[in-house]
Amino acid sequence: MKKLNVGMIGAGFMGKAHSLSYAGMPMFFWPAPAIPHRKMIADVTEAAAKDAAARFGYDEYTSDWRRVVENPDIDIIDIATPNDSHAEIAIAAAKAGKHIISEKPLARNAAEAKLMLDAVKEAGVKHMVAFNYRRTPTVALAKKYIEEGAIGRILNFRGTYLQDWSADPNSPLSWRFQKSVAGSGTLGDIGTHVIDFARYLVGEITEVMATAQTWIKERPVQAGGADKLGTVKASQDVPKKPVDVDDEFITLVNFENGAIGSVEATRNAWGRNNFLTFEIHGEKGSIYFNYERRDELQVCFADDPADRRGFRTIYTGPAHPYGEGLWPIPALGIGYGETKIIEVYDFFKAIVEDTDIAPNFYDGYQIALISDAILKSAEKNAWVKIEK
Amino acid sequence: MKKLNVGMIGAGFMGKAHSLSYAGMPMFFWPAPAIPHRKMIADVTEAAAKDAAARFGYDEYTSDWRRVVENPDIDIIDIATPNDSHAEIAIAAAKAGKHIISEKPLARNAAEAKLMLDAVKEAGVKHMVAFNYRRTPTVALAKKYIEEGAIGRILNFRGTYLQDWSADPNSPLSWRFQKSVAGSGTLGDIGTHVIDFARYLVGEITEVMATAQTWIKERPVQAGGADKLGTVKASQDVPKKPVDVDDEFITLVNFENGAIGSVEATRNAWGRNNFLTFEIHGEKGSIYFNYERRDELQVCFADDPADRRGFRTIYTGPAHPYGEGLWPIPALGIGYGETKIIEVYDFFKAIVEDTDIAPNFYDGYQIALISDAILKSAEKNAWVKIEK
């Protein structure tokens, strides 16, 4: 069976999640399109990289990501670094003829994303953006229902992504709060997942009308580089620096097909952890999803008789998308790892079968255009059309 | 014990709900501020009014609402008619020196509401608008938490009111779909309840940015005058007429105190019945309410230790607002009737003790201003400020 060698750049939360998915993919989807081989990993220092190689099971390591990109044995570059390095790495990897999977958002802004998209198109490599949540089996099931026409023409999309890990003002100023590194705040970090859902399930977004806020204007400087996502609070006497990105945004959205909707994301919602939801109303039914209860999809079919109509709580399993490869009965448990394992499966399949894959850099670019429009709309207090 | 004589105008769904509340109020809140006496009821025909008097327990009946207003024995006029007659009745009742409780929305638009407000102010009578949902004990508990500072400064309000009773295109064209009678569609009918929540719990709204849609452009003409709220579907061959009000709207809202938010209402959400919800994020906690599960309030306190923090599901009972008058343990069951019984209790108390009551015609007028602004904003695709 064919092997594909992976070069991983970044050994934080995402390096871990992706490494697990390379190890686990063939165990779930067998025969696998190809066996992922964890060849080389890069992290910021030689010591950190060495440690990461032992931990995540890579043959080689380096503190210089260019050595990964230049390594002729590598088939795939996996970009799991902060947002400000995505473009440089991806463009170099494309030039080196590697297939690329990049963490989201694709870039800090649309201009950067466009350069990346041009590079992969020119190189003719496969490219993917790791909006993994659309590969939650329940979300894939929602897509299937919509494609089957089970809920009819879509009227409305309401998406939210609510978290609270940085609701505490003592949660430190990691790169996620710095525009120069992250591009935007909540919007790029989590809002883009909702936008990915909207485009995946409903269709292209044509214009937005947004409002945005930075609720916590400054935060304590973070000790050390590693992003702890708010699990470590700073002590009181650490000096503070300004936050220059959004903590929260709400946007109205118009879709090309006539549907309307709204998207809200915030990291200041006490009690919400990973509250990534959507509710879709169609002419023939409705769908509700909440990632915090990701094994379940709620769906209502208008065609049910009036005395038996109501939202059905459907736990995904072997009868549903990806189900045969996963666990043998529903509710054994889909975790974060499974969403990433499915992502790798689809990416490898696209590489081996030479087919299109989504979401790719085009989608990443389109989402960046929408994100830029959201920020512009919030600034101008007006509807902003999305460029084609 | 003092009695107050009630004159009820309208004998539909709301006439029923209010009549129950007059009968039940002293049973729950004892000693009652005064005993409501069901004196006289008006309905569209003599026969209907006679029937209503027997059914709802009134001493007298009439097909001419003016006879109720002019009846010197009547202390309180209760307006439970479609929206287009609220103003005329209320102004006449005020002139006759009656205290007035009117169903919501107060009027078809702000101009009409203003005339009503002027009339009651001039007459010096008590006036109330029946936004009963804020008297759900769980909503009153949310208010109490907010006033105690339990969730800190409010950042965000997210309200929805989703129903599906008219999602079927064969649901007939009752007065609720006719601008000349209703003033607006989903907005006035249910959206105003969410706006009432927003003002009650967060504060005054200063501007809105909305979008609105009429999804079902025409509906079968309704047989008979009585509004069945979609429980009877028209047969296929009934002629159709245009709908000239909104089926759905979404609006961004800005509050005077700096909070932001959104409100959405639709009657095209299959599977949602009376899905009136709000979620409020504050600096120290969050609150979530869903009327479909109205015995429960969800609240998260940031001050809880990290390993014991999470939304608490609080069932209201004797320890909570209005609880001592209601049922002796939580979850015995708050129904629609109880919200109306509490409303009558507070209204009677205000009359007897000569104190202010909310929501009153000023609130109804302010909500009408906001509603008008929402429609204007949706038309102009721009933020619209609310007049003071």
Added chain:
Amino acid sequence: MKKLNVGMIGAGFMGKAHSLSYAGMPMFFWPAPAIPHRKMIADVTEAAAKDAAARFGYDEYTSDWRRVVENPDIDIIDIATPNDSHAEIAIAAAKAGKHIISEKPLARNAAEAKLMLDAVKEAGVKHMVAFNYRRTPTVALAKKYIEEGAIGRILNFRGTYLQDWSADPNSPLSWRFQKSVAGSGTLGDIGTHVIDFARYLVGEITEVMATAQTWIKERPVQAGGADKLGTVKASQDVPKKPVDVDDEFITLVNFENGAIGSVEATRNAWGRNNFLTFEIHGEKGSIYFNYERRDELQVCFADDPADRRGFRTIYTGPAHPYGEGLWPIPALGIGYGETKIIEVYDFFKAIVEDTDIAPNFYDGYQIALISDAILKSAEKNAWVKIEK
């Protein structure tokens, strides 16, 4: 329209609930079978009875319940007193030829219940036991599904009734903790509601195997006679007396039709308020009900296609049992009052149409036999058959 005069005995929590139902029934179910007229009420003292008459809307009052029973104008005797007086009152009422509705449990034990059953049979009057929860529209819907065969042959019934109002050891020793007054503890007070569900939905119970516990062995003596259901805690220095009834029981149950099951009830379940639930598994589907969310019934149909199968959350409304009489859309809210209003409606209908009504004194007697068997089983640690 015919009137039926009601004589109410008892003016506590149940006197209140029943009085509301007499006032409200015709408002909901119209034309009503007959109009309930609140004629006379009895309470323990003349002053209390006078107060109750004013509060609950009765023409006359007395401190001697025999005067109600002997009043020739009275058609119906409503027994809303503690358990130890049910038999004496009911037997006297039957002899006086009155129709009787009695609060549950019917009596302190089966022997007492048998005397009551014999008396009403001999008198030929209508008789009902107020197990109101089976008249929750969602429970009636469960019954309808079962009768339609929608879930096939029933295999299993699991019922619970969990509360916490007396979980605090300082919750006072009301009559509900005294065997001489109550007959049993949690069993008679709330467990019998679950047994009523089991018999109503599944069928006759043939034998039981139980365990029971008194967790809190003594409680502070209660000041005053009125049962506050734990809303008032005693101060620390109040003397304590022994509790001689069960706080909790669990029983296995066998049904005549081959189904098996379990029933558990406790008043020591912190966080559970009125957690009256059942789950029924049939060969073709399952049903789940939780009174704390009483507007919803959960039902799963095995015949649904595998990729669309799951529990449906059905909110009852006009399309469901009793729905046309209640509120015009689902989830407007079924409270405790509505269950009692439906109860009165069915009782009046049976009287006027001279038909059978359930649950009646036969059912109350059968439940008393099962209750006695549960206590005996817990004592003997062995299965106990129910007498026929």
Added chain:
Amino acid sequence: MKKLNVGMIGAGFMGKAHSLSYAGMPMFFWPAPAIPHRKMIADVTEAAAKDAAARFGYDEYTSDWRRVVENPDIDIIDIATPNDSHAEIAIAAAKAGKHIISEKPLARNAAEAKLMLDAVKEAGVKHMVAFNYRRTPTVALAKKYIEEGAIGRILNFRGTYLQDWSADPNSPLSWRFQKSVAGSGTLGDIGTHVIDFARYLVGEITEVMATAQTWIKERPVQAGGADKLGTVKASQDVPKKPVDVDDEFITLVNFENGAIGSVEATRNAWGRNNFLTFEIHGEKGSIYFNYERRDELQVCFADDPADRRGFRTIYTGPAHPYGEGLWPIPALGIGYGETKIIEVYDFFKAIVEDTDIAPNFYDGYQIALISDAILKSAEKNAWVKIEK
């Protein structure tokens, strides 16, 4: 860093789950106690074993499990075969001085389990039974609360495990329905997980009183050996053979510390997928867990003020047991894989640090004694004491 070589016996559902956990453990828990190395795997045929080695990442393969046990390079034997081979393999592995982790139930009955326990004790090796669900972080959190005294003395335990994968009579007769292979039916397969919870969270069980049923008396013979857990239905014309194990059981349980409770398990509960739940009532609070929503623990603390008391929904994350090793925020998603990864982590830690681990073969034996007692009780219709 130390490596421990794993020999895996069995390549079905459990072989897959365990293999993932060996690959993933160091990625989550770092520094790992030791690095698991997937050395050798056995399956029923040479071809199947070869395929499994490629799929699950083992260096070597064999169709003879004895070659794994005898391999001197192997440190750990992982038994993931049907129940009838656990004893033979484990005893051989113990004699060969290997540490052993066995799938549950430990054996077909207590006698067999006793032989296994004796063998591992004699050999002085580490031994574990894979009751993985107690390692769900929310269950570990429940344990922590109980140990902290947060819910006080435990009064009651109520556990269920409800599934529906074999509710269809055409679900084939896999080994799980054959007493000679499985020992018992639902009891051993899933009921033992609940018994493990009961012993882990509450304490030792001293006696049981059970009822059991085989609802579907015969099933179609299964084509091929692999257990599909009901995902493949047999066609109508496949011959049927008798089922000789339980489909459902309910048992009362008494605990050494005075608590009481009940356990129910069935595979005939349409709509329930992996509905593994417990509810525990203590003198100071309550805990509820449902594996279908395994990221959440429900807990109520009696000490909360009456107007803020209610079940808290706590999503586990970095602030909770195992949380620092898992994902950086709550609700990113705990799946089945994570429970197994934690299991391997604790097992490896016990081996490297030479400490006790639970649940071990002693626990497995004790659970087998309880299981045997449940079957005996159901047969004799009497309470059965558990041997010490």
